[in-house]
Amino acid sequence: MTGFVSIDRNEVTATVTLANPERMNALDTTMWRELEKAFVALSADDRLRCVILRGAGDRAFAAGADVAEFATVRSNRAQAAGYAGVTHPALQAIAHCIHPVVAQIHGACVGGGLEIASMCDMRICGESSRFGIPIKRLGLVVSYHELAGLIALVGSATALEILLEGRVFGAAEALAKGLVTRVVPDAEVADEVSAAVSHIVEGAPLVARWHKRFVRRLADQRPITDAEMNECYACFDTDDFRIGYEAFLEKRKATFTGR
Amino acid sequence: MTGFVSIDRNEVTATVTLANPERMNALDTTMWRELEKAFVALSADDRLRCVILRGAGDRAFAAGADVAEFATVRSNRAQAAGYAGVTHPALQAIAHCIHPVVAQIHGACVGGGLEIASMCDMRICGESSRFGIPIKRLGLVVSYHELAGLIALVGSATALEILLEGRVFGAAEALAKGLVTRVVPDAEVADEVSAAVSHIVEGAPLVARWHKRFVRRLADQRPITDAEMNECYACFDTDDFRIGYEAFLEKRKATFTGR
Amino acid sequence: MTGFVSIDRNEVTATVTLANPERMNALDTTMWRELEKAFVALSADDRLRCVILRGAGDRAFAAGADVAEFATVRSNRAQAAGYAGVTHPALQAIAHCIHPVVAQIHGACVGGGLEIASMCDMRICGESSRFGIPIKRLGLVVSYHELAGLIALVGSATALEILLEGRVFGAAEALAKGLVTRVVPDAEVADEVSAAVSHIVEGAPLVARWHKRFVRRLADQRPITDAEMNECYACFDTDDFRIGYEAFLEKRKATFTGR
Numbered sequence: 183m184t185g186f187v188s189i190d191r192n193e194v195t196a197t198v199t200l201a202n203p204e205r206m207n208a209l210d211t212t213m214w215r216e217l218e219k220a221f222v223a224l225s226a227d228d229r230l231r232c233v234i235l236r237g238a239g240d241r242a243f244a245a246g247a248d249v250a251e252f253a254t255v256r257s258n259r260a261q262a263a264g265y266a267g268v269t270h271p272a273l274q275a276i277a278h279c280i281h282p283v284v285a286q287i288h289g290a291c292v293g294g295g296l297e298i299a300s301m302c303d304m305r306i307c308g309e310s311s312r313f314g315i316p317i318k319r320l321g322l323v324v325s326y327h328e329l330a331g332l333i334a335l336v337g338s339a340t341a342l343e344i345l346l347e348g349r350v351f352g353a354a355e356a357l358a359k360g361l362v363t364r365v366v367p368d369a370e371v372a373d374e375v376s377a378a379v380s381h382i383v384e385g386a387p388l389v390a391r392w393h394k395r396f397v398r399r400l401a402d403q404r405p406i407t408d409a410e411m412n413e414c415y416a417c418f419d420t421d422d423f424r425i426g427y428e429a430f431l432e433k434r435k436a437t438f439t440g441r
Numbered sequence: 442m443t444g445f446v447s448i449d450r451n452e453v454t455a456t457v458t459l460a461n462p463e464r465m466n467a468l469d470t471t472m473w474r475e476l477e478k479a480f481v482a483l484s485a486d487d488r489l490r491c492v493i494l495r496g497a498g499d500r501a502f503a504a505g506a507d508v509a510e511f512a513t514v515r516s517n518r519a520q521a522a523g524y525a526g527v528t529h530p531a532l533q534a535i536a537h538c539i540h541p542v543v544a545q546i547h548g549a550c551v552g553g554g555l556e557i558a559s560m561c562d563m564r565i566c567g568e569s570s571r572f573g574i575p576i577k578r579l580g581l582v583v584s585y586h587e588l589a590g591l592i593a594l595v596g597s598a599t600a601l602e603i604l605l606e607g608r609v610f611g612a613a614e615a616l617a618k619g620l621v622t623r624v625v626p627d628a629e630v631a632d633e634v635s636a637a638v639s640h641i642v643e644g645a646p647l648v649a650r651w652h653k654r655f656v657r658r659l660a661d662q663r664p665i666t667d668a669e670m671n672e673c674y675a676c677f678d679t680d681d682f683r684i685g686y687e688a689f690l691e692k693r694k695a696t697f698t699g700r
Numbered sequence: 701m702t703g704f705v706s707i708d709r710n711e712v713t714a715t716v717t718l719a720n721p722e723r724m725n726a727l728d729t730t731m732w733r734e735l736e737k738a739f740v741a742l743s744a745d746d747r748l749r750c751v752i753l754r755g756a757g758d759r760a761f762a763a764g765a766d767v768a769e770f771a772t773v774r775s776n777r778a779q780a781a782g783y784a785g786v787t788h789p790a791l792q793a794i795a796h797c798i799h800p801v802v803a804q805i806h807g808a809c810v811g812g813g814l815e816i817a818s819m820c821d822m823r824i825c826g827e828s829s830r831f832g833i834p835i836k837r838l839g840l841v842v843s844y845h846e847l848a849g850l851i852a853l854v855g856s857a858t859a860l861e862i863l864l865e866g867r868v869f870g871a872a873e874a875l876a877k878g879l880v881t882r883v884v885p886d887a888e889v890a891d892e893v894s895a896a897v898s899h900i901v902e903g904a905p906l907v908a909r910w911h912k913r914f915v916r917r918l919a920d921q922r923p924i925t926d927a928e929m930n931e932c933y934a935c936f937d938t939d940d941f942r943i944g945y946e947a948f949l950e951k952r953k954a955t956f957t958g959r
Contacts, residue, residue, distance in 0.1 A: 249948060257945075262933040282605050303601055318903025319954060321944030323910045325932035326917075326924045335598050338915045339853050342821055343881055345911040346800050347899040363602055381606040385577025392582045393604040397597050399585075403662050403921050406585045414584035415521040426580030427516075430508060436578060541864050562860055594857050622861055640865040644836025651841045652863040656856050658844075662921050665844045673843035674780040685839030686775075689767060695837060 185209065185248070187216035189224070194231040194383050196224050200298075201238035206245030206290055209298075211255055211265070213248075214272045217298075221275035221283075228440065231383040231390065233279060234375060235302055236286035237295075240368070243285065243311075246293025249320070269294070270327055276301040277331070277398065280391045282382050286375045287311050288368070292350060296361075297324070300331045303394060305361070306375050307353050308368035313361055314350035334401060336360045386422040387440040444468065444507070446475035448483070453490040453642050455483050459557075460497035465504035465549055468557075470514055470524070472507075473531045476557075480534035480542075487699065490642040490649065492538060493634060494561055495545040496554075499627070502544065502570075505552025508579070528553070529586055535560040536590070536657065539650045541641050545634045546570050546621070551609060555620075556583070559590045562653060564620070565634050566612050567627035572620055573609035593660060595619045645681040646699040703727065703766070705734035707742070712749040712901050714742050718816075719756035724763035724808055727816075729773055729783070731766075732790045735816075739793035739801075746958065749901040749908065751797060752893060753820055754804040755813075758886070761803065761829075764811025767838070787812070788845055794819040795849070795916065798909045800900050804893045805829050805880070810868060814879075815842070818849045821912060823879070824893050825871050826886035831879055832868035852919060854878045904940040905958040 185202025198220050200207045209217065224233055237243040247256075247269070256265040276283055276298065285291075285299040287307035292314045299305050315324065315332075324332070324345065332341045336359050344359075353365045366374045382390060392413075399410070417423055421441045429436035444461025457479050459466045468476065483492055496502040506515075506528070515524040535542055535557065544550075544558040546566035551573045558564050574583065574591075583591070583604065591600045595618050603618075612624045625633045641649060651672075658669070676682055680700045688695035703720025716738050718725045727735070742751050755761040765774075765787070774783040794801055794816065803817040805825035810832045817823050833842065833850075842850070842863065850859045854877050862877075871883045884892045900908060910931075917928070935941055939959045947954035 249945075252945060256936065259933045259937045262936040263930070266933070282601075303598070303605060318907045318911075319944060320948055321904040321907060321935060321938060321941035321954070321956065323907050323914070323932060323935045326914060326929060329911075329914055330918055333915070333918060334596070337596075337852070337855075337878065338919055339821070339878070339881070342800075342911060342915045345915075346821060346903070346908055347896060348903055349899060360596065360598070363598070378606060381608060385605070385607055386580040389577045389580060389582050390605055393577075393588075393601060396582070396585060396588055397592070397601045397604075400589060400592060401597055403923075405662075411585060412522070414582060415518045415525070417580060417582045418515065418521040419518045420580060423580035426578060427508075427511060430579055436580070438580065541860075562857070562864060593855070596855075619855065619857070622857070637865060640867060644864070644866055645839040648836045648839060648841050649864055652836075652847075652860060655841070655844060655847055656851070656860045656863075659848060659851060660856055664921075670844060671781070673841060674777045674784070676839060676841045677774065677780040678777045679839060682839035685837060686767075686770060689838055695839070697839065 185213045187213055187220050189220050194229065195234065195379055196230055197234040197236065198224070199236055199238050200244050202248070203238055205248060205250070206242040207237040207295070208245045208248040209294060210248040210251050211268050214268045218272040218275045221272075221279045224281065225275070225279040228280070230281050231387045231440070232379050233281050233283045234286050234379065235276070235283055235298070237288065240288035242289040242295070243287040243291040244295030244298060245290050246295050266325060273297060273301050273328070273331070280394070282390050282394055284375055284378055284382075286371060287362070288371055293317060297328045297331060300335050304363045304378060306364045306366065306371060306378060307356070307362050308371045309353050309365055310368050311353045311356070312350050313353075313356045314348065315344055316348040316350060318345065318348040384435070386426060386438045388420055388422060389417060392417065444472045446472050446479050448479050453488065454493065454638060455489055456493040456495065457483070458495055458497050459503050461507070462497055464507060464509070465501040466496040466554070467504045467507040468553060469507040469510050470527050473527045477531040477534045480531075480538045483540065484534070484538040487539070489540050490646045490699070491638050492540050492542045493545055493638065494535070494542055494557070496547065499547035501548040501554070502546040502550040503554030503557060504549050505554050525584060532556060532560050532587070532590070539653070541649050541653055543634055543637055543641070545630060547627070547630055552576060556587045556590060559594050563622045563637060565623045565625065565630060565637060566615070566621050567630045568612050568624055569627050570612045570615070571609050572615045573607065574603055575607040575609060577604065577607040643694070645685060645697045647679055647681060648676060651676065703731045705731050705738050707738050712747065713752065713897060714748055715752040715754065716742070717754055717756050718762050720766070721756055723766060723768070724760040725755040725813070726763045726766040727812060728766040728769050729786050732786045736790040736793045739790075739797045742799065743793070743797040746798070748799050749905045749958070750897050751799050751801045752804055752897065753794070753801055753816070755806065758806035760807040760813070761805040761809040762813030762816060763808050764813050784843060791815060791819050791846070791849070798912070800908050800912055802893055802896055802900075804889060806886070806889055811835060815846045815849060818853050818879075822881045822896060824882045824884065824889060824896060825874070825880050826889045827871050827883055828886050829871045829874070830868050831871075831874045832866065833862055834866040834868060836863065836866040902953070904938075904944060904956045906938055906940060907935060910935065
């Protein structure tokens, strides 16, 4: 039995599940490829308003990359470059998915699993979740791309602390470090994710996409062009602005169309 | 009755007040223009050492932009660009004011109000203050400039969380997010602001201005030039360095002149 | 008696001590020069795996630069530029030391002492430690380089708060601000540092060096080149990766060689 990535599609949301039950949802190359495909496909579907990413079961979000297969697919420098050619596009597909992505974290979220979670837009976890990137034990480094995602969340000093000590730590420390958005009792993780997703999908979908794109864009160092600045005013010509504005004046909740 | 912006000038400090009592101090275009003028004028007065920015009364710092007038001044893309031509200079006037600016926050500080507060150098609020940018309900986006101010305070992940969920949240959460500098009981906000302002105005005024300018400059991505590096040593030729150094050696408090 | 910097060398670690007992370990120019030399020498020794930096005794990490000598070495703009030519290389020698550097903080860590600590990779302090940069009392500014180190730890808003108010504050506030990695009871600082150092030296030494270098590199704004990206795969051709991978498969702890 090998691992797989499944998509459960609802009306305006989709849930992507990392499944490799015997290996704490560790991702082998097949799963990394399926993860990329899943997010590329969901990103192309503009009826969606939010994507949830989780691990199968409640023991792990993902325990990292599947180290067992490293002997054949990541055992030297040349292979490692090829392997990164599979994992990086998967991480980028999450970051560049047009929809907000919420990570629903039960149990272990370590190594490559934490890198995947750090590409999501929000991270909600249970009190017993565990985090860390203990790759100093393996003699491995994270690449610049993976590191940049981690630094964006916790800053450079904390990112380096996580890598140098290589400790696996609990949810309270992850929250204090800025690694997760919110910690709730284990039994309430799914409900808390549902509440966050409800907040997100009630808003104007184009606004959520613009905000995700604007925030990611500002992480890039190139100056914002006039054309990009101008895009900030495009929302005023959308149907949803008219719908939202009317609802605001009438003090009722708006029902947006995504146009 | 429309809103207005008032300036209360003391010896070395000034208080700028956003006043639109019937609308929770929401800012109409007149107020945005007056806000810009106020900070341009105060920035030109080098007898000042610190500026306080607050809302009239204790129900709100500012509830945002005055949405009621959007129908006439911000109802389509072209108008929105013109509207930004009024609000952006106001926000920039606070950021570029040569003096330290302390936001004194009572009650609601949401939407444009939070953007104004985020341009200040310190933010002190009461325990019952409320924060958020719930514009996803209106079908509106924040522009790159406004977003950059928010990201500078809370980081990109938290900025996106605030925009995607659009929740209005309390002072404790605002503090944990890094959105405010300090939270005190509601009745102590004015005293805490006075204490912070006292600390600021006791220091050498030129030093405060240099530090504000240096910190803002480092937010820009252009490399620091040799001439700029050299400016870091200019303080050693000021009267205030001689005054401060002498006081230090004599173990007494210095009385600075701002020269 | 003047101050001095000593090095205590063990098998894979070294402890650098700032010693100026009568002046709370304040650094005079001799000490700044010795500090630079110490870190340049230790950085060249690749048998090392971690460096600890501390103050002599338990009253202070360092109380800053030795202000007493300013009258002769830092009394005007030209002298100040020369003085920076001594202090900046010392700060850079810590930042660029190839080994992880852990600051062991007892007591006062203020002014230049805090700038030195902020160049280290981790900062562990006792509950009674005190922090701050009260140079507004002296009429002095921090330079862009020093400021950048502080902003990397606490962000621009908190850095400016520290400089504008010029308060000296406790360990709990320092932790909340992100200024220190960890706070423990005073009597446990040395043990906590030992534990952190143990975690670090157990890992593959080359991995620690790469991670430190990658994190520092990402603080720079120039884009990562293809050659730099490629260096991320070099670890897969090291002895230590083979050692670490084998140990992982056999579920035992690896003994790394640093090659």
